[in-house]
Amino acid sequence: MGNIVDYVRTDFRSFAEHPFTAVDSLVLSELSYIRFPLVVPVFGVAKSVDTVPVGALLRAEDFPSMFSSDSQQVNSARLDLLVAVAESPRFRGMRVGEYAQRDDQAREQQFAAVTFDMGDCTGIRSTYGSGGLLYVAFRGTDGTLLGWKEDFNMAFRCPVPSQDAAADYVTSILGRSAGVPGGEAPGIMIGGHSKGGNMAVYAAVHAADRDLRLMQRRADESGDTQLPAVTATANDSSRDEHTASRYAVRIRHVFSHDGPGFPRRLQTAAFDAMASRVSKTVPESSVVGMLMDDHLPYHVVKADAVGIMQHLGVSWQIQDGEFVTAPGLSATARFVGSTVNAWMLGIDPADRKRVLDQLYVIFSAPGYRSFGELADNWTTAVPSIVAATRQTDRDTRRLVAGVLAALPATAWRNLPQVPQLVIDSLR
Structure with a gap:
C-alpha cells in the first residue's frame, strides 16, 4: 500500500x-x-x-x-x-x-x-x-x-x-x-x-x-x-x-x-x-x-x-x-456532516450569508491573506480576531460559534487552537 x-x-x-x-x-x-x-x-x-x-x-x-x-x-x-x-x-x-x-x-x-x-x-x-x-x-x-x-x-x-x-x-x-x-x-x-x-x-x-x-x-x-x-x-x-x-x-x-x-x-x-x-x-x-x-x-x-x-x-x-x-x-x-448540513438547511439563507460573511470579516481582521500567515503570526493575529468577533451582535456571535464548532476546514491543521479561542470569546 x-x-x-x-x-x-x-x-x-x-x-x-x-x-x-x-x-x-x-x-x-x-x-x-x-x-x-x-x-x-x-x-x-x-x-x-x-x-x-x-x-x-x-x-x-x-x-x-x-x-x-x-x-x-x-x-x-x-x-x-x-x-x-x-x-x-x-x-x-x-x-x-x-x-x-x-x-x-x-x-x-x-x-x-x-x-x-x-x-x-x-x-x-x-x-x-x-x-x-x-x-x-x-x-x-x-x-x-x-x-x-x-x-x-x-x-x-x-x-x-x-x-x-x-x-x-x-x-x-x-x-x-x-x-x-x-x-x-x-x-x-x-x-x-x-x-x-x-x-x-x-x-x-x-x-x-x-x-x-x-x-x-x-x-x-x-x-x-x-x-x-x-x-x-x-x-x-x-x-x-x-x-x-x-x-x-x-x-x-x-x-x-x-x-x-x-x-x-x-x-x-x-x-x-x-x-x-x-x-x-x-x-x-x-x-x-x-x-x-x-x-x-x-x-x-x-x-x-x-x-x-x-x-x-x-x-x-x-x-x-x-x-x-x-x-x-x-x-x-x-x-459532523449531518450537523453542518442540518444547520445549513435549518437556517434562513439570509442568515446563512450573514454568518459566513461575518466569519470572513473576523478572520480577515489581522490583515493576513492566508491561514498559513495567520498560523505564523498567531500571537498577534488572535487578539485581532477576538476583537473583531466581539464587535458583532449577540445573534451573529451565536451563529458564528455554531459554525466554528464544526467548521470543515483543513486550514486549521496549522492553527488548531484558534477556533476554540474564538468560540470562548463569543460567550
Missing part, C-alpha cells in the same frame, strides 16, 4: 494495460494545485489547445513559486509527485497547458484550471481512440482566506464565480479541441479535488444543459419530438454537423475527489444525463465531501491521516493501481 506518489513511482503499466482510473484522476487533480510557471501556455490564447511536455516543468529556478501555496509538507509531496510523473513511463508522454488562474478579491473568487493532454501517453490512443484524451483539472481551495470565502459563498449561492469560470473553461476546451471535419476529436475527462471536484461536476452538467437546449431548439425548428441522448460516445469518427456541435457526448468521465455538493439541485435533466459518468471518492473521515448532498453515490477510501487531515489527497491509500476501499464513513464524519 502507498499513496499517489508511490503509485506513480512504481506502477509502470501503460494505459492499454491498465486504463485510466480514479487514482490517475487524483494524481492530475493534485498537480493542479501547482502554480504553473510561464513556460506553460496560458488559457484561451491559441486557437487550439496549447500544451508543453510535462518535463518542461522541471526547472529548479521555478520551484519556489510553483510550490508556495500550502504547508511545507504538502508542497514537498507535490514536488515529489511532479518529478515522479515526469519520470514515469505511464505519464511522461503527457503534455500540460491552458493554465488559468484568477484570484479576484472584489468578486470573492479563487479559481485555477489546467488541461493535461494524454494523447502521447502509451496506450491512450489504442484505448480511447485516435483523437486521444484530454483531462481538465480544477484546483481545489488553497490556503488563502479568499479561497475559503468562496467556499463559504457556495453554501448559499449557485453559481459562484468559479463555477461559472469552470463552465466557460470546459466549453472553450471542448470547442478548441474539436479537430478538423472528418477527424476524431479527443475524449474529455474532467476532475478535481475539494472545490475542484464540485466545479468539475458543475462544468459537466453545464455542458449537458447546453446540449439539451441546443437539441431542443433544433427539434422545435424541425418538428421532431424525440431528442437524441446526451451520452458519452466511444469515439467521434462519425461526427456530422450536429454531433460536432454537441459537447457532452465527448465527456467520458467526471471525477470529484472529496468535493462538496450544491445548495440546490442543478438542472435536473442535465444532471441526470451526466450523473452516471460521475465518480465520487471520499476518505473515511470526509467532511468537505459530505457538505450539501449532491445525490451522487460515492466510494469511501482509506487514508493514513487522522480526522480532517484525510481531506488531503496525498494521504489516500492505493494498492495495485486502485484505491483501498473502506466499508463506510467514520462515526465522526457522519456526525
Whole structure:
C-alpha cells in the first residue's frame, strides 16, 4: 500500500494495460494545485489547445513559486509527485497547458484550471481512440482566506464565480479541441479535488444543459419530438454537423475527489444525463465531501491521516493501481456532516450569508491573506480576531460559534487552537 506518489513511482503499466482510473484522476487533480510557471501556455490564447511536455516543468529556478501555496509538507509531496510523473513511463508522454488562474478579491473568487493532454501517453490512443484524451483539472481551495470565502459563498449561492469560470473553461476546451471535419476529436475527462471536484461536476452538467437546449431548439425548428441522448460516445469518427456541435457526448468521465455538493439541485435533466459518468471518492473521515448532498453515490477510501487531515489527497491509500476501499464513513464524519448540513438547511439563507460573511470579516481582521500567515503570526493575529468577533451582535456571535464548532476546514491543521479561542470569546 502507498499513496499517489508511490503509485506513480512504481506502477509502470501503460494505459492499454491498465486504463485510466480514479487514482490517475487524483494524481492530475493534485498537480493542479501547482502554480504553473510561464513556460506553460496560458488559457484561451491559441486557437487550439496549447500544451508543453510535462518535463518542461522541471526547472529548479521555478520551484519556489510553483510550490508556495500550502504547508511545507504538502508542497514537498507535490514536488515529489511532479518529478515522479515526469519520470514515469505511464505519464511522461503527457503534455500540460491552458493554465488559468484568477484570484479576484472584489468578486470573492479563487479559481485555477489546467488541461493535461494524454494523447502521447502509451496506450491512450489504442484505448480511447485516435483523437486521444484530454483531462481538465480544477484546483481545489488553497490556503488563502479568499479561497475559503468562496467556499463559504457556495453554501448559499449557485453559481459562484468559479463555477461559472469552470463552465466557460470546459466549453472553450471542448470547442478548441474539436479537430478538423472528418477527424476524431479527443475524449474529455474532467476532475478535481475539494472545490475542484464540485466545479468539475458543475462544468459537466453545464455542458449537458447546453446540449439539451441546443437539441431542443433544433427539434422545435424541425418538428421532431424525440431528442437524441446526451451520452458519452466511444469515439467521434462519425461526427456530422450536429454531433460536432454537441459537447457532452465527448465527456467520458467526471471525477470529484472529496468535493462538496450544491445548495440546490442543478438542472435536473442535465444532471441526470451526466450523473452516471460521475465518480465520487471520499476518505473515511470526509467532511468537505459530505457538505450539501449532491445525490451522487460515492466510494469511501482509506487514508493514513487522522480526522480532517484525510481531506488531503496525498494521504489516500492505493494498492495495485486502485484505491483501498473502506466499508463506510467514520462515526465522526457522519456526525459532523449531518450537523453542518442540518444547520445549513435549518437556517434562513439570509442568515446563512450573514454568518459566513461575518466569519470572513473576523478572520480577515489581522490583515493576513492566508491561514498559513495567520498560523505564523498567531500571537498577534488572535487578539485581532477576538476583537473583531466581539464587535458583532449577540445573534451573529451565536451563529458564528455554531459554525466554528464544526467548521470543515483543513486550514486549521496549522492553527488548531484558534477556533476554540474564538468560540470562548463569543460567550
